Amino acid sequence: MVLKLMEFYLNNKILGIVVFLFLTLFSCKNKDKAIEEPTKKIVEYDMYQPSEMAGFMNAMYAYNQQLKAQIVAGETPARLPLDLLKLHSAEMTDGKSRTENWQSFVNVFIESQEAIVDTLSNIELKERYNxxxxxxxxxxxxxxxxxxxxxxxxxIQ
Ligand code: HEC
Structure with missing residues (x-):
C-alpha cells in the first residue's frame, strides 16, 4: 500500500517535470527570466500566463498542423479562419516588441500563409505550405x- 502510494507520487512528479520541461522548452519566455527582477520571477514560475501574441502563435501552430494533415491526405485546404492582421496588433510578452527584424518578416509571412489557400495558384501546394x-x-x-x-x-518532407 505504502509502496503503491510512493509509486503514484513519483510518477506524478515525473509527469510534472515533463510538463514543466515541455512548457519551458517550447516557449521563449524563459530566456527573459535572467534579466527580470526576482519578484517577477516567482510569479512567472507559479503560473504561465501566455501573452495575446503567444496565444495567437499557438493558434497558428494548430492551424498549420491541420493544414499539414490535409495536404498529406491529398486534400486542398481553402479556409484561413485566422485573422493574420492580429500579428500587427496583438500584445506581446513583457519585454518583447516588434523589432526591425520582425517588421521585415511579418508581411512576407502573412502573404505566404495566405497563398496556401489560394486555390488558383499554379505553384505546387506542398511548396507553398513549406x-x-x-x-x-x-x-x-x-x-x-x-x-x-x-x-x-x-x-512536409
Ligand atoms: C514576424 C515574426 C514571427 C513569425 C512570422 C512567426 N512567429 Fe511565432 N513568435 C514570434 C515571437 C516574437 C514570439 C513570442 C511572442 C510573445 O511571447 O509574446 C513567438 C512565439 C511563438 C510560439 C510560442 C508561443 C508560447 O506559447 O510562448 C510558437 C509555438 C510560435 N511562435 C509558432 C509560430 C508558427 C507555427 C509560425 C508560423 C505559422 C510563427 N510562429 C510565425 C515571432 C514570429
Missing part, C-alpha cells in the same frame, strides 16, 4: 528561438 513554415522559422531565428524544433516538425 514556404510559409520556412517564413515562421525565418522570423523565429532572430525573434524567439525556443519553438524552432517544434515549428520544424510542421514541414
Amino acid at each position: 514556404a510559409a513554415i520556412n517564413n515562421c522559422l525565418n522570423c523565429h531565428k532572430t525573434e524567439c528561438t525556443g519553438p524552432i524544433p517544434k515549428i520544424k516538425k510542421l514541414l
